[in-house]
Amino acid sequence: MYMALALEEARAAGAEGEAPVGAVVVCDGAVVARARNARESAADPTAHAELIAIRQAAERLGRWRLSDCTLYVTLEPCPMCAGALVNARIDRLVYGAYDPKAGAVGTLMDLSSDERLNHRFAVTAGVLERECSAVLTEFFRGLRERQKVGG
Amino acid sequence: MYMALALEEARAAGAEGEAPVGAVVVCDGAVVARARNARESAADPTAHAELIAIRQAAERLGRWRLSDCTLYVTLEPCPMCAGALVNARIDRLVYGAYDPKAGAVGTLMDLSSDERLNHRFAVTAGVLERECSAVLTEFFRGLRERQKVGG
Numbered sequence: 001m002y003m004a005l006a007l008e009e010a011r012a013a014g015a016e017g018e019a020p021v022g023a024v025v026v027c028d029g030a031v032v033a034r035a036r037n038a039r040e041s042a043a044d045p046t047a048h049a050e051l052i053a054i055r056q057a058a059e060r061l062g063r064w065r066l067s068d069c070t071l072y073v074t075l076e077p078c079p080m081c082a083g084a085l086v087n088a089r090i091d092r093l094v095y096g097a098y099d100p101k102a103g104a105v106g107t108l109m110d111l112s113s114d115e116r117l118n119h120r121f122a123v124t125a126g127v128l129e130r131e132c133s134a135v136l137t138e139f140f141r142g143l144r145e146r147q148k149v150g151g
Numbered sequence: 152m153y154m155a156l157a158l159e160e161a162r163a164a165g166a167e168g169e170a171p172v173g174a175v176v177v178c179d180g181a182v183v184a185r186a187r188n189a190r191e192s193a194a195d196p197t198a199h200a201e202l203i204a205i206r207q208a209a210e211r212l213g214r215w216r217l218s219d220c221t222l223y224v225t226l227e228p229c230p231m232c233a234g235a236l237v238n239a240r241i242d243r244l245v246y247g248a249y250d251p252k253a254g255a256v257g258t259l260m261d262l263s264s265d266e267r268l269n270h271r272f273a274v275t276a277g278v279l280e281r282e283c284s285a286v287l288t289e290f291f292r293g294l295r296e297r298q299k300v301g302g
Binding site: 039040042043044045046047048051054055058059062063064065066078079080081082083084086087088089101102104108109111114116117118 | 195196197214230233238262265
């Protein structure tokens with residue numbers, strides 16, 4: 001179950017003090033990338049789980065076109081990551097939790113089906129939604145509690 | 152003139168067989184990043200000039216927030232790159248040519264001023280537009296001519 005792998009990555013990110021989001025890229029039934037959010041530790045605003053996973057998959061496969069790949073991610077992609085999926089010509093996206101703040105594949109906008117762009121991809125949303133969402137809720141609750149203790 | 156530097160990068164990309172787009176990041180009057188499109192040579196769908204420049208600037212400055220930086224780029228950013236500018240909390244974007252196919256900062260959509268996202272940035276469009284646009288037109292004309300000769 002690929003979303004369970006993405007969730008493992010998300011939990012590992014949370015343990016590292018990063019907002020817990022994880023992603024996996026699958027090609028022909030094989031996992032070719034697994035990555036987690038690393039914005040703080042890498043001090044890189046582009047180091048979202050999806051973007052790292054896309055780059056890793058392209059590196060493994062030796063090509064920028066991921067038209068035979070599926071990306072699994074625990075949280076709905078932001079505009080940057082949804083745009084990267086278009087650029088990578090991804091075949092399919094599967095995501096867990098919806099993102100009311102920055103979701104660009106159904107919530108605030110939908111970059112997966114914009115007919116003006118040169119690629120569209122299939123989307124399955126809400127897979128293991130409760131678990132993917134709980135990991136985020138618990139992380140941010142913990143942050144707020146530590147801030148209260150600290151302040 | 153920072154756009155002239157970005158144009159130099161664009162021309163270097165073209166000479167390398169890449170769609171000629173160049174970008175520069177400026178912070179406190181200093182150039183902290185200069186980059187060019189490298190999608191084919193890096194076999195990386197995310198290797199647009201802007202994304203590389205943002206990552207390079209963050210690495211140089213040792214932080215993911217680029218809220219005191221301006222990015223200059225020869226072509227209007229695509230959704231991925233415009234989303235990366237939001238994520239980087241960029242202060243300002245200056246671009247040259249408009250992109251009718253994928254422009255996400257004014258043409259197809261405008262990610263710089265979406266009030267639902269957690270950051271907005273200032274935009275100056277059309278700087279050295281003629282030169283920025285000519286570099287692209289000549290590159291693609293050359294490609295078509297070589298394809299005709301080859302075919």
